[in-house]
Amino acid sequence: MGIKIITENCNNVIEFLEFKKSENITCYNLRDNLSEFKENGTVVILGNFDGVHKAHKKILQKGVKKAQEKGYKTVVYTFNEYPNKKHTRITNQSEKAFIMEKNGIDYLYLEEFEKVRNYTPENFVEKILIEKLNAKEVLCGFNFTFGKKKSGDAKLLKSILEKNGINLKVQEPVLDNELEIISSTNIRKYIKKTNLKKVKELLDHNLLILGKVVHGKQLGRTIGFPTANLKFENKVYPSFGVYGVKIYFYENGIFKTYAGVMNIGRNPTVDKDNLSVETHIFDFDEDIYGKYILIEIFENIRKEVKFNSLNELKNQINKDSIYWRNKVKEMNGL
Structure with a gap:
């Protein structure tokens, strides 16, 4: 193809x-x-x-x-x-x-x-x-x-x-389960409301982000959760928070798939001024700076929160990761 x-x-x-x-x-x-x-x-x-x-x-x-x-x-x-x-x-x-x-x-x-x-x-x-x-x-x-x-x-x-x-x-118009016309306008509305279940129903696929991995502040690595930071694209995003995702690399004609947790927002604990899309990829430790990845967004795990310390942030990321690992297993893995 x-x-x-x-x-x-x-x-x-x-x-x-x-x-x-x-x-x-x-x-x-x-x-x-x-x-x-x-x-x-x-x-x-x-x-x-x-x-x-x-x-x-x-x-x-x-x-x-x-x-x-x-x-x-x-x-x-x-x-x-x-x-x-x-x-x-x-x-x-x-x-x-x-x-x-x-x-x-x-x-x-x-x-x-x-x-x-x-x-x-x-x-x-x-x-x-x-x-x-x-x-x-x-x-x-x-x-x-x-x-x-x-x-x-x-x-x-x-x-x-x-x-x-x-x-x-x-x-002719195609209707959703509530008999509303499926349109990009309605989908934008549900993305902003972070109603990912409805977004998937209307799109017939999960929300996607395709972008280039760029250098961030590398603070995630210092607390044991290295992240892939994507170049921030201007478009409609769900609300700031942490999401359960799958990450795809395309190498030699084959998809390589990993699970992970992604943060969309400002990282108020460590960097409150800059918007970012960064993903902690489970069981992965390769240098992918400059490479392009596809992220499939499944679920909003929690809203963005400002923690009192990096240690609190580390503990929460660990909880988020355990939750999503278990959820991926329920979804028949990768």
Whole structure:
């Protein structure tokens, strides 16, 4: 399995590229002429796909199935994130690429919004879907908008595509167990409330963090709990506290999996000013500075607390670790 990513700058997905380091994963520049589109034709799936949640996965699966039936390639066409909305995202572009690959997508096309923001709906269909992507089938969500000032919707898209002999499939709303529409907006709300059970229900996977291990203050090592500190990414996080997690390394095409406990917050006992994501990985003592890891968040163990001493902090981390080790065993281990 592999995915090809098309983007203005491959650094937009550097975490994913470095995490997987696979010959099956390629990053192209937006200016590259991709002959595969011309040769094969494509099934284009349109949307924002923040979080790549359960409703997103339904439309992705339909696109993959259609492409397999027709001998086309699947292309998820979305925008590279808007800088002023980074703090509201569920997934960064690398996390999005990781989930897209797991769902069998051939291409992830990260368009720069400024390049197409003034296209009329007709221009968008002609220049992007037909000329650039050679779309033979198109899929979008029921609330999809496109074109200058969001002047086009799914109904207009269907009309324009049909004039060009292209079929459009519209994904209807997908409801959760409370009969609410599954949306990225609702998922953000539940992440902020640290309702991880509900988040998993709506995403159809646990919350993920994919990032680079950087140097921290190394205070954890001095109290017997060395931690992997991740470069802090600007996005939506659950509340400050300690979480039970699994950690994945990808080496030679194989996932290596460990359990651990992660702290999100300011570490008020030792460093109250700086935000951090740091993880104590059980039974692991390798130098991984500069490497990229994936963290899967399962459970909020406790809220962030300021302790009176490092010894108190050490005792609590030990309790947290024992609790999560036992919980992992109940979950049939790793």
